[in-house]
Amino acid sequence: MTWETVIGLEVHAQLATNTKIFSAASTAFGAMPNTQACLVDLGMPGVLPVLNKGVVDMAIRFGLAVGATVAEKSVFARKNYFYPDLPKGYQISQFELPVVLGGQITIEVDGKEKVINLTRAHLEEDAGKSLHEDFEGYSGIDLNRAGTPLLEIVSEPEMRSPAEAVAYAKKLHELVQYLGICDGNMQEGSFRVDANVSVRRPGAPFGTRAEIKNVNSFKFLERAIMFEVERQIDVIEAGGQVVQETRLYDAAKDETRSMRSKEEAMDYRYFPCPDLLPLIITPAMIEVVKAEMPELPDAKRARFMSQYGLNDYDAMVLTNSREIADYYEAVVAATGGKDAKIAANWVMGELNARLNNDNLSISESPVDAQRMAGLIARILDNTISGKIAKDVFDAMWTSQDSADAIIESKGLKQITDPVAIAAMVRGVIDQFPEQLAEYKGGRDKLFGFFVGEVMKATKGKANPGQVNQILKDELAK
Amino acid sequence: MSDQIDVHKVARLGALAVSDDEVAAVGQKLNAIVGLFDQLAAINTDGVEPMAHPLDQVQRLREDVVTEADIHEYVQQIAPKVEAGLYLVPKVIE
Numbered sequence: 001m002t003w004e005t006v007i008g009l010e011v012h013a014q015l016a017t018n019t020k021i022f023s024a025a026s027t028a029f030g031a032m033p034n035t036q037a038c039l040v041d042l043g044m045p046g047v048l049p050v051l052n053k054g055v056v057d058m059a060i061r062f063g064l065a066v067g068a069t070v071a072e073k074s075v076f077a078r079k080n081y082f083y084p085d086l087p088k089g090y091q092i093s094q095f096e097l098p099v100v101l102g103g104q105i106t107i108e109v110d111g112k113e114k115v116i117n118l119t120r121a122h123l124e125e126d127a128g129k130s131l132h133e134d135f136e137g138y139s140g141i142d143l144n145r146a147g148t149p150l151l152e153i154v155s156e157p158e159m160r161s162p163a164e165a166v167a168y169a170k171k172l173h174e175l176v177q178y179l180g181i182c183d184g185n186m187q188e189g190s191f192r193v194d195a196n197v198s199v200r201r202p203g204a205p206f207g208t209r210a211e212i213k214n215v216n217s218f219k220f221l222e223r224a225i226m227f228e229v230e231r232q233i234d235v236i237e238a239g240g241q242v243v244q245e246t247r248l249y250d251a252a253k254d255e256t257r258s259m260r261s262k263e264e265a266m267d268y269r270y271f272p273c274p275d276l277l278p279l280i281i282t283p284a285m286i287e288v289v290k291a292e293m294p295e296l297p298d299a300k301r302a303r304f305m306s307q308y309g310l311n312d313y314d315a316m317v318l319t320n321s322r323e324i325a326d327y328y329e330a331v332v333a334a335t336g337g338k339d340a341k342i343a344a345n346w347v348m349g350e351l352n353a354r355l356n357n358d359n360l361s362i363s364e365s366p367v368d369a370q371r372m373a374g375l376i377a378r379i380l381d382n383t384i385s386g387k388i389a390k391d392v393f394d395a396m397w398t399s400q401d402s403a404d405a406i407i408e409s410k411g412l413k414q415i416t417d418p419v420a421i422a423a424m425v426r427g428v429i430d431q432f433p434e435q436l437a438e439y440k441g442g443r444d445k446l447f448g449f450f451v452g453e454v455m456k457a458t459k460g461k462a463n464p465g466q467v468n469q470i471l472k473d474e475l476a477k
Numbered sequence: 478m479s480d481q482i483d484v485h486k487v488a489r490l491g492a493l494a495v496s497d498d499e500v501a502a503v504g505q506k507l508n509a510i511v512g513l514f515d516q517l518a519a520i521n522t523d524g525v526e527p528m529a530h531p532l533d534q535v536q537r538l539r540e541d542v543v544t545e546a547d548i549h550e551y552v553q554q555i556a557p558k559v560e561a562g563l564y565l566v567p568k569v570i571e
Contacts, residue, residue, distance in 0.1 A: 018541050025545040033562035034553070038545035042552060054541030075529040082492045084566040089492075097529075131563065132570055139570075140563030267490055272529045280535040 004202045005229050006209070007165045007195055008157035011172055012150045013182040014126065014190040015058045020147035021125050022049030022092065027148050029188055037128070037143035043087030048275050055149045058181040059099045059123055060281065060289040062151060065179055065296060066118060068103030070286055076123075076276040079268045084141050085128035093152075095270045098122035099279065105155075105175070106298075107167040116168050117156040124150050151181070157196065157206065162225040166218050169193050173218075178297055178322050186216050193221055197228045198242070207232070208242040212256055214249045224249035228256050300325055308332065308340035317348050323362045327369050334373030335380065343376055350393055367396050375403035383407060384414050388460060415462045418470060421454075424462070425474050428453045439475060450475070482507045 020027055023040035040047045063070040077095035100121035107114050128143035153172065159165045173191055176182035184191050198209035212228055215221045227249075232242050247256040295303070297319055304315040304325075319325045324347070331343045351372065355365060367375075375392055378384050384392060384407060395406045407413055415421060428450060429436055439446040454467050484504045488495040495503055549562065558565040 019539075019543050019545075023545060024539065024543055026543045034549040034564070035547040035562070036545075038548065039552075050539045051536050052541050053538035056538060080490070084564075084569055096527075130569065132568065135560060135563075135565055135568075137568055138558070138560075138565040139568050140560065140565055142563055267486075269490065274530065276530075277532065277534050277536040278529045 002202065003199045003229075003233050005160055005162075005225075006157050006198045006200060006206055007159040007162075007225060008209075009155045009159070009165060009168060010194040010196070010211075011153045011169065012126075012192040012194075013153060013172075013176050015055055015149040015151055015181055016183050017052055017054040017058070017149055019052055019054070021052050021055050021123065021149035023147055024050075025147065029185075029190075031144055033140075033142040034144060037146055041087075041143055041147040043089070049092065049273075051276065051279065052149065055123060056099075056279065056281065056285075057289050058149075058179075059121065059151055060286055061179050061181055061293065062121060062153075062176070063100040063103065064286070064290055064293060065175060066100075066103030066105060068118060068121070069101040070281055071097060071099050071101055072281055073097060074099040074122075074279045074281075076273045076279070077270045078273045079124075079270055081266055081268060083127065083130075084139060085130045085143065085146065087128075087143065087146065091125060091127065092273050092276070093124035093270075094122035097278075099281070105168060105171050107164060107171050109161070109163050109167050114164065116158050116164075119154040119156050121151050121153045124152060126150050151176075157198075157209075162222045162229075165195060165225055166222050169221055170218060174297055174321070178294060180294065180322075189216070192216070195221065195225055195228075197225055197232070199229055199232045199236070207236075208244050210242065210244065210256070211246045212249050213246060213259065216251075220249060220251050223251075223254055224256055227254060231256065294322070308344070310340065310344055314341075314344050314348065318344060321362075327362050327365075327372075330369035331373045331376065334370055335376050339376075339380055342379060343373075346372065346376060350390060354393075354397055366398070367393070371396060371402060378403050378407060382414060382416055382463060384412055385460070385464060388412050388414065412461060415458055416466060418466060421458075421462055421466055422470050422474065424457055425450075425454055425467070425470050428457055429474060436475075447471070447475070482511065 014027075015021075017027060019025060020041060023038050025038040025041055026036045028036065040049060060070050062068075074094055075097040076092050078090040079093045079095070080090045082089055098120045100118075103118040103121070105116045105118065107116055126145050126148040128141055128146040131140040131142065134140060155168065159168055173184050173186075176191070177184040182190055186192075193215050195212045195215065196209045197212060198207040200207040210228060210232070212224050215224050228247065235242055246259045248259045249256050300319045301315045304310050304318060305312065308315075310318070317324075318328045328343060328347045331347065332340045335343060351362075351365065351367065355362060360366075375389060375396065378392075379386055379389050392403050392406050392410075392412060395401070395410070396403060399406070401409075415424075432450075432453070435446050435449060439450075450471055451464075451467060454462060454471060455464070482504055484495060484500045484507065487493075487507065488503075553559045553562075553564070556564050
C-alpha cells in the first residue's frame, strides 16, 4: 500500500520597511551589533509600542495580491516565552484575529496547475539573534533584529509532494519580491520557510505532523521534506508512532533531528496585548494601497507575450524577477519599441551569461538598460553585426563608454557600401584563382570559403547578408 | 471548580523559582484566582464580541521613518557583561 505525503508551509517574510514594527529604529541589515536597538526593542520598562503604517500597508498589499480578505479589525496578542534574544519575555504577534484571512497561490508542477489555499497571514515582531559559538560559556546577544516586522504566511496542508512544496515556496518568494514587501534574501533570513509534514494512507485522516525548521534554500526544503517523509514511513512501518515535535534540518548531514520533545512542548499563553489597540483597516486605506499595486508576475507574463510578441518561455524568463522585467522593458522602450525579440535575446543571453559569470545581480550590472539599448540600436540600424556587437558588449562591460563611442574608437562600423564590398570581393576572388576554378567546376562548397576570406579581409565588419549576395553575383560572372 | 493546578509547570513557564515546601500554599492561592475566573466563565456571553481593549479607540499608526539613534553605548553601561557590542548571557543552547 502506498503512502500519501501531506505538507503545509509557514513562511516568515521580513517586511522591507525602513523601521521596526513597533519602534522607529532602523531595520537595515548588517549594522554593528545592538546599534539599531532602541528602548522599545530592548523591552525597557515604561515604553510603549507604536505600530508602523508601512507594515500595515504591506500586509494589505499581500492580502490583495493573493485574493484574501483583509481583516477590517485585527488584534495583536502576546506570545509568552523566555529566551535571551526576546527581552520583553513575550513576542507581539497576532493570534485569534490576524490581518489577512484566506487567499490562494496557484502553482505549476509538471505542467499541471494547482491552487493552494492560504489559511491566514499575520503580523508579528522578530526576535534578536543569539550567537553561541564565539564566547566561552556565554551566548552573545544582538538585538538589532528584535522588532523587525514579519508577515507569517500560513498555507493549508494541501501540498502532496516535495516538488509542490518547493513550487509553492518559490511562487510566494517571487510574489513578495514583486510586491516590494520583502527582499527575499534567504541567506540573510529575510524569507524563512518551516514545513509541517505528515504521512497517511490515501483517504485516511491526517497523520501526526512534525514541523521542520532551519531550511534556508529551496533545495534544502525539498531534501528536508524527502528525508522526513522517509523517516515517518519507517517509524510507522516498524510499528511505531510519529511524535508531534519540532525538528531541525541539518544540511551537512542531510537529515532532520528532534529539536523540542513533546514533554517540553511550549504553552505560549497567548492573550491580547494591552499595549496595543485593535488595528482597524478601513476601505479607504485598502483603496489607497490598491491604487499603488504593482503588476503581478502572472499578469506581466501574459502582457509580455501579447505586447512584445514573446513566446511563453521568453516571457517566463524575463518576468522571473521584477528587476529583470524592468530592465528588459527599459531596453525595449529606449530602442523605441522596435524588435523586442532582439532585446529579449540580449538580456537572456549575453547579459545573463556575463552576470552569472561575474556573480552579479541585474541591479549590479555594469551595463545599464540605457547603454544596452544603445548597443541594440546599432544592431537594428545595421551599423554593426550581431557578432561584432558581442565584442562591443565586452568592451562596454569593463568601461563606462557608450556603444557608439566604442564602435567609433575601435573602427568597428559595419561596411555596408555595396561598391566597397564588391571591390573587396573581387580582390579576394583574384587572390584565389585555383579555388575559383574548382568552384566553377562544381565544388559549390567553396562558396563558404570565399565568404570566410572576405570576412577575414574586412575583419568581420562587412555586412554578412550583403557579402553573400555580392559574392554570389561576382562568382557568377 | 477547576482541576488542581500543576504549580511546577506554571512556575517553569513563568521562569519562577518555587520551592517544594511552597508548592501547596502557592497552589491554593492560584486555585482561588482561577475560581474567580470560573465565576466569570459562568456568565452567558453568547453574541458578545470579545473585548480586545477597554478603551473604545483604534490603533494609531506611525509613519515609517527612522527617528531612533544608536544608544548602545549608553544602555550597555548597565549590562552585566558586554563583548564586541554583544550582550553576553550564560550560554543558552536550545
